Every structure is written in structure tokens, then in C-alpha cells.
Amino acid sequence: MTIVDPNLRADHDSPVTLGALLGVGLGPGDPELMTLRAARLVSEAKVVAYFSKRGKPSHARAIAARFIAKDCEEIPLFYPLTTEIPFDHPDYIAALAAFYEESAQRLALHLSLGRDVALICEGDPMLYGSFMHLQTRLSPRFRVEVCAGVSGMSGCFAAARQPMTWGDDVLTVIPATLPRAALVTRLASTDAAVVMKLGGNLPKLRLALADAQLLERAIYVERGTMADQKIMRLTEKRDDAAPYFALVLVPGQGRRP
Numbered sequence: 001m002t003i004v005d006p007n008l009r010a011d012h013d014s015p016v017t018l019g020a021l022l023g024v025g026l027g028p029g030d031p032e033l034m035t036l037r038a039a040r041l042v043s044e045a046k047v048v049a050y051f052s053k054r055g056k057p058s059h060a061r062a063i064a065a066r067f068i069a070k071d072c073e074e075i076p077l078f079y080p081l082t083t084e085i086p087f088d089h090p091d092y093i094a095a096l097a098a099f100y101e102e103s104a105q106r107l108a109l110h111l112s113l114g115r116d117v118a119l120i121c122e123g124d125p126m127l128y129g130s131f132m133h134l135q136t137r138l139s140p141r142f143r144v145e146v147c148a149g150v151s152g153m154s155g156c157f158a159a160a161r162q163p164m165t166w167g168d169d170v171l172t173v174i175p176a177t178l179p180r181a182a183l184v185t186r187l188a189s190t191d192a193a194v195v196m197k198l199g200g201n202l203p204k205l206r207l208a209l210a211d212a213q214l215l216e217r218a219i220y221v222e223r224g225t226m227a228d229q230k231i232m233r234l235t236e237k238r239d240d241a242a243p244y245f246a247l248v249l250v251p252g253q254g255r256r257p
Helices: 036-044 059-067 090-112 131-138 152-159 180-188 199-211
Strands: 020-025 047-053 073-079 117-121 143-147 171-175 192-196 219-222 230-233 246-250
Touching: 020 036, 020 090, 020 131, 036 059, 036 117, 036 143, 047 059, 047 090, 059 117, 073 090, 090 117, 090 131, 117 131, 131 143, 152 192, 152 246, 171 180, 180 192, 180 199, 199 246
Parallel strands: 020 117, 020 143, 047 073, 047 117, 171 192
Antiparallel strands: 192 246, 219 230, 219 246
16 A cells, blocks of 8 residues: 555546545434445445544444444544534634644545545535535545435424425525524525524524514424434423524425415
8 A cells, every 4th residue: 555645636647546535424313314325335434533522422423333343443533612612703713723624634644545534424414514624625635525414404304294395485594603683684584494503592593583573483303313302392492401403493384285
């Protein structure tokens, strides 16, 4: 196996063999919602990487556990922080940028030695996924492949048995991290909405939904498709505690048969 300079770009004319970064979407949480391709890629992988909060088990690894080979090399990538400070705070931005750069360098060591790395991700890697930060850093040097996954919001639609868009309804996906005024504007200008990244933003979102006169339509889904899922109308939820893996559905009411 040839050791190559990781700064070299892989192309068809290159005599060296570089590894490929595989972004593998695992779906919303239920292992049975993994695609056949995702299950195959994970089971064949010699190197598997995954994100996790330090001190906590990786959700991605838990989903894919049954498919990870016993002799597989695992690379946990621990976030330096998650919700401890606001996402737009300069310290948060600096810490995450350094983390993604270090993580990319760790994976580049394997890729430059010709080893494929399967970076497993909840949901779909290209929808609010941390995978994209490593793809951006590594794609100039290495081949990148992406295995689409069932998105978290799709899993929640199904878990709630909730039709979301009818006829010509427009669906908007909104991060709850936006300011209250921006949330109101986005909610009021669409037919149906999915609000992601709840966490500590739930009290603010309640107010925004009330301002947009949508509170009665809102459905709260926590850990959708997982064994401990919770689904209820938001008006029935009496507290403001919500994990990161929670979202609110605002179904459309458009043209129906």
C-alpha cells in the first residue's frame, strides 16, 4: 500500500490509491429504516467514524451497531460543545471550526493510506448534517460518496401518521435557533412547516407559533421512530424540556380530495 501526501488530489490520472470518504445516512433512529445500501456499506467498512457528545454514547453508532464488524476500527469524533452556549457566539463558532478541522485531519490520515472511511450519520448526511463540514474540507483531496438516508423529519411524519403537504402546499424547514421574529416570519409565510433543532429553543418557538396563529396545529415529536418516542400536540406538552432530537410539525391544510 502506497503512502501518499494527503495534499495530493485524487484523479483518474493519479498512480496512487487514496481512500474514499463515505457519508452514510442511517435514517431517523429505527435501525430498520436504514437503507439496504447503508447496511452494506457499514458492514463492509474497515474504518467507521461517528460524531458524539463527549461523555455520551453516539446515536449514530447505536443505530448501526448490529452492522459494524468486530474487527472494524472505530473513530469517535467528540463535539467540544453542543448547546452550552449560543450557536452564533464567537466562542462556539471558533470551537466548532477547530473541531471540524481536527476531525478532517484525523480522517485524512486514513484516507491518505488508501483506507475508505465510512462516516455514519443520523438522518440524511446532506440535511443539517455535520458530515458536510468534513466533506467540504476533504473533497478537494479525496473522493467523496454519499449514501442518502431517510431524513429525521420523514421518520417523524410517519411516526405521527401525519400528512404534511396537500395539493400545492409549500413546506418550509426551519431551525428553531432563529430569533423569534424570524421564526414568526417564516411560519406565517408558509403552508406547512417542520421546525428542527428544538433543545432549549422550545419556549421561544411556542411564542412564535402563537404569534403566527399556528399553535393549535403544532405537533411535538421527540425521538421519532425510536423506542422511546413521544408524540403529542404541542398544546398538551406541559413543560419546555426538549432534546436536540425533537421537532415540531405544522401540517398543511391545502387542497384535499
